[in-house]
Amino acid sequence: MKVTTKTEELLEKRQKYVVRAVSNGSLNFAREAKGATVIDIEGNEWIDFAAGIGMINVGHNHPKVVEAIKAQVDHVIHPGFNVIMYENYVELAEKLCEVTPGTHDKQVILLNSGAEAVENAVKIARRYTKKSGVVSFTRGYHGRTNLTMGMTSKVKPYKEGFGPFAPEIYKAPYPYLYQKPAGETEVEYVDRIIAEFKDFFLTTVSPEMVACVVMEPLQGEGGFIVPPKKFVQEIAKFCNENNIVFIADEIQTGFGRTGKLFAIEHFDVVPDLITVSKSLAAGMPLSGVIGRKEIMEVSEPGQLGGTYAGSPTANAAALAVIEIMKEEKLPERAEIIGQKIENKIKALQAKYPEIGDIRRLGAMVAMEIVKDPVTREADKYRVTDIANYANQHGLLLLTAGIKGNVIRFLPPLVITDEELEKGFAILEDAFANS
Numbered sequence: 001m002k003v004t005t006k007t008e009e010l011l012e013k014r015q016k017y018v019v020r021a022v023s024n025g026s027l028n029f030a031r032e033a034k035g036a037t038v039i040d041i042e043g044n045e046w047i048d049f050a051a052g053i054g055m056i057n058v059g060h061n062h063p064k065v066v067e068a069i070k071a072q073v074d075h076v077i078h079p080g081f082n083v084i085m086y087e088n089y090v091e092l093a094e095k096l097c098e099v100t101p102g103t104h105d106k107q108v109i110l111l112n113s114g115a116e117a118v119e120n121a122v123k124i125a126r127r128y129t130k131k132s133g134v135v136s137f138t139r140g141y142h143g144r145t146n147l148t149m150g151m152t153s154k155v156k157p158y159k160e161g162f163g164p165f166a167p168e169i170y171k172a173p174y175p176y177l178y179q180k181p182a183g184e185t186e187v188e189y190v191d192r193i194i195a196e197f198k199d200f201f202l203t204t205v206s207p208e209m210v211a212c213v214v215m216e217p218l219q220g221e222g223g224f225i226v227p228p229k230k231f232v233q234e235i236a237k238f239c240n241e242n243n244i245v246f247i248a249d250e251i252q253t254g255f256g257r258t259g260k261l262f263a264i265e266h267f268d269v270v271p272d273l274i275t276v277s278k279s280l281a282a283g284m285p286l287s288g289v290i291g292r293k294e295i296m297e298v299s300e301p302g303q304l305g306g307t308y309a310g311s312p313t314a315n316a317a318a319l320a321v322i323e324i325m326k327e328e329k330l331p332e333r334a335e336i337i338g339q340k341i342e343n344k345i346k347a348l349q350a351k352y353p354e355i356g357d358i359r360r361l362g363a364m365v366a367m368e369i370v371k372d373p374v375t376r377e378a379d380k381y382r383v384t385d386i387a388n389y390a391n392q393h394g395l396l397l398l399t400a401g402i403k404g405n406v407i408r409f410l411p412p413l414v415i416t417d418e419e420l421e422k423g424f425a426i427l428e429d430a431f432a433n434s
């Protein structure tokens with residue numbers, strides 16, 4: 001008689017009762033986690049290079065986060081901020097105003113998910129500018145709700161069959177240095193994309209129709225594409241000159257990931273609004289929009305909010321996260337970890353020329369896998385094989401990219417050298433065996 005494991009039993013149930021549409025990287029079930037290590041229900045160890053897609057920069061079950069959540073649930077789980085207020089919503093709002101770029105007066109709204117934060121940022125910008133157009137970028141990702149799906153680029157799997165999408169969404173060009181035409185210098189290429197961005201407002205939509213430009217300061221799902229500083233600065237300047245709200249979507253890039261608390265700080269640009277989520281609350285559902293007071297205060301009472309938005313339990317976790325970021329110097333640590341990962345990938349590249357590009361900002365690191373380093377043609381299948389092998393052999397690993405040919409590294413920023421070594425040993429096996 002075949003003995004089935006608990007994992008096999010659960011997998012069968014999962015297939016029976018849970019929709020296929022929610023995909024799974026690993027086919028195992030977590031029992032507990034700490035730092036950058038996850039233990040599954042069979043007692044197997046997994047090194048975590050994914051951090052819940054950049055959601056747990058402070059590490060799994062950071063003792064301070066656990067303590068803060070426990071202390072909060074003993075008092076009140078969630079009375080609903082619209083019904084009766086509570087202290088830590090206000091405390092967190094104040095902290096977020098302090099830690100985000102810019103010394104201007106700011107205000108905050110707290111929400112639940114990343115997509116909800118983006119939706120609200122757009123509402124706020126529309127209400128303020130009295131305009132309706134939304135500009136996002138080619139390869140951008142902003143969520144799965146109707147509006148944010150429309151703002152997202154990757155058609156398969158995110159959009160196919162889910163239309164019609166919200167109107168008044170336009171996609172502008174975003175530079176991708178590794179895939180620039182061979183005949184152009186970097187400077188020429190960046191200048192051309194900036195010119196195309198400006199032309200876009202002549203050929204596609206006028207600035208008088210556009211409420212906001214929503215930009216990831218480093219494209220996440222799109223393949224960890226780091227834009228040139230000049231590009232980001234020109235976009236911000238254009239917005240400023242044309243009464244367009246410039247929104248930095250820092251949902252994946254925020255909270256120390258890139259070596260600064262927010263990625264936009266690398267570009268010496270102060271956005272009008274910032275959307276945050278993921279690592280904000282170390283695994284609790286929480287998101288927010290932080291922005292210039294004069295923009296945030298235009299919406300009327302009752303126009304924004306939500307039942308679960310900004311729950312005390314999630315806020316308690318977020319307040320702990322902000323302290324941990326400072327105490328453990330996690331943005332600085334991100335740069336150190338990022339450098340270590342880069343060195344490891346460079347060593348792999350010497351053996352595997354299909355690693356065409358290595359790019360990073362802090363500990364947001366990626367390698368692009370190509371069929372041929374000269375043609376730079378995407379090799380999605382190699383990436384799928386490597387990720388599958390890793391995800392079956394003790395390493396949680398994510399892919400990215402419009403063409404699915406990018407392997408991305410988003411480990412918790414508290415990952416130890418030993419965990420990094422273990423993770424890379426599995427990755428090397430994955431390259432060798434897949």
Ligand code: PMP
Pocket residue numbers: 053113114115116118141142143144216220221249250251252253277278
């Ligand atoms: N914006 C960005 C930049 C993201 O990376 C994501 C999630 N990957 C979202 C928005 C959507 O967040 P959520 O899944 O919490 O809705």
